[in-house]
Amino acid sequence: MSSHPDDTDREEREALVGLEQQLDALRERHRNDPPLQLLRAGRADALPPELQEAVGQHLAESEWSRTLVEGLEHDEPVLDPQAERRLYARIDGTLAQQRDSDGFKVWFRYALITPAIAVGVLAIWFVVYRPDRTISQPLATPPPVAVAPPVVAPPLQLAFSKPDVRLSAAALTWRGATSDNQLLADLKPAFDAYRQNDYETANRLLTTLSSRYPSVVEVHFYQGISRLFLNDASTAIDSFAAAEKVADDTFIADVMWYRAVAEQRAGNGAEARARLESLCHGSRSPERACAALEQLNATLGRQ
Amino acid sequence: MATFEELYHQHVQAVFRFALSVAGRRELAEDLTSEAFLALHRNLESIDQAQLPGWLLTVVRNRARDWWRRQAVEQRYAERLVERRPNIAAPPIERWILESGDLKPIHRSCVMLRYVYGMTRAEIARQTGLSETQVKGHLQYALTLLRKAHGVEET
Numbered sequence: 300m301s302s303h304p305d306d307t308d309r310e311e312r313e314a315l316v317g318l319e320q321q322l323d324a325l326r327e328r329h330r331n332d333p334p335l336q337l338l339r340a341g342r343a344d345a346l347p348p349e350l351q352e353a354v355g356q357h358l359a360e361s362e363w364s365r366t367l368v369e370g371l372e373h374d375e376p377v378l379d380p381q382a383e384r385r386l387y388a389r390i391d392g393t394l395a396q397q398r399d400s401d402g403f404k405v406w407f408r409y410a411l412i413t414p415a416i417a418v419g420v421l422a423i424w425f426v427v428y429r430p431d432r433t434i435s436q437p438l439a440t441p442p443p444v445a446v447a448p449p450v451v452a453p454p455l456q457l458a459f460s461k462p463d464v465r466l467s468a469a470a471l472t473w474r475g476a477t478s479d480n481q482l483l484a485d486l487k488p489a490f491d492a493y494r495q496n497d498y499e500t501a502n503r504l505l506t507t508l509s510s511r512y513p514s515v516v517e518v519h520f521y522q523g524i525s526r527l528f529l530n531d532a533s534t535a536i537d538s539f540a541a542a543e544k545v546a547d548d549t550f551i552a553d554v555m556w557y558r559a560v561a562e563q564r565a566g567n568g569a570e571a572r573a574r575l576e577s578l579c580h581g582s583r584s585p586e587r588a589c590a591a592l593e594q595l596n597a598t599l600g601r602q
Numbered sequence: 603m604a605t606f607e608e609l610y611h612q613h614v615q616a617v618f619r620f621a622l623s624v625a626g627r628r629e630l631a632e633d634l635t636s637e638a639f640l641a642l643h644r645n646l647e648s649i650d651q652a653q654l655p656g657w658l659l660t661v662v663r664n665r666a667r668d669w670w671r672r673q674a675v676e677q678r679y680a681e682r683l684v685e686r687r688p689n690i691a692a693p694p695i696e697r698w699i700l701e702s703g704d705l706k707p708i709h710r711s712c713v714m715l716r717y718v719y720g721m722t723r724a725e726i727a728r729q730t731g732l733s734e735t736q737v738k739g740h741l742q743y744a745l746t747l748l749r750k751a752h753g754v755e756e757t
Contacts (some may be wrong), residue, residue, distance in 0.1 A: 310745075367711050369711075370708050378615060412618065
């Protein structure tokens with residue numbers, strides 16, 4: 300503790316004349332008091348336990364130290380508007396950095412997961428189609444490459460193409476009562492029929508499965524597609540509505556797109572438009588939906 | 603439900619004042635305040651906003667404890683605390699500082715920091731969060747009373 304701060308002025312020195320001895324005694328008396336910073340933190344119970352106990356005890360015993368820290372508690376603004384804005388900018392900058400970092404982590408996770416899923420799909424394909432598999436019926440020859448069926452849309456119908464069979468991560472990792480993936484085994488006949496453009500059979504088998512696997516998006520989705528090919532747009536809507544409820548990120552855009560097609564074909568223009576607008580403005584691959592929306596608007600414009 | 607920015611402007615003065623009291627330095631107080639609001643942002647959806655600013659002050663308090671734990675000086679201070687206090691009788695000026703009815707708490711603290719702990723006005727301003735002008739005003743007021751109380755003639 301120094302006797303005179305560096306910025307002591309003449310007025311202060313004169314005022315303190317005759318009090319030096321008392322002030323020296325005060326300084327000596329409080330020489331071993333805890334530093335101010337510790338006292339203030341202790342007053343706020345913001346110290347680690349052992350230190351808090353010691354400082355708390357000192358504060359309880361020393362009226363001087365208590366008075367010192369209590370006097371520093373006031374309600375005056377401690378941040379001027381400029382400092383308040385600067386601190387907010389700092390916090391906002393940190394949040395922006397965290398968002399960028401999170402975005403990279405998501406991208407990086409997808410970069411890692413996507414090959415893993417691809418390997419998983421290949422593994423399942425190998426298990427399902429491996430040459431030495433003992434099955435009651437010979438496996439069908441590789442299905443013909445899916446070609447967009449001759450769905451030449453009439454003037455007021457949106458065209459659509461046949462989506463290949465693909466599986467969500469949930470289906471690939473599905474586990475039932477046994478250790479085998481019974482879901483994939485149950486789906487296989489329906490998917491075989493679907494691949495071979497036998498939509499009647501696919502629809503029948505998937506309808507059976509829809510009650511057993513109500514939360515499996517693939518069941519409802521490919522049932523809806525099959526019904527679209529059977530020109531039954533209204534029941535296709537039911538399938539896609541069920542699919543929308545359980546679709547994950549990898550399926551939801553496709554479900555919305557095909558439901559929009561079904562709605563449009565069923566004459567529900569507003570329902571179709573709402574989904575197309577959502578896809579056109581909010582999905583990662585908006586081209587198909589934007590083009591359809593444009594086509595729909597042009598058709599309506601001619602009417 | 604208030605937005606994050608609205609909550610910031612609503613509570614930042616109280617949070618910073620508390621942070622300054624536990625940290626004693628503006629830079630550290632800004633760090634603690636910043637960490638508290640970042641924690642609020644992370645928990646904005648789940649937190650009951652009626653718990654503010656108490657929730658924010660708790661974050662500051664916990665962060666301050668962590669900070670003190672990291673300080674190498676901690677053990678040294680703890681050891682010093684158990685030293686015997688010097689056996690020196692309190693001079694009359696101590697009672698006057700503690701008991702004068704004309705002094706407000708902030709006056710007492712400014713006098714202590716200035717004339718016993720030897721701080722400059724700028725250092726007191728940093729500790730209190732006041733401006734140097736405000737500190738100077740408090741000291742002048744207290745000094746005038748001190749001179750009267752101890753029979754020093756006004757010059």
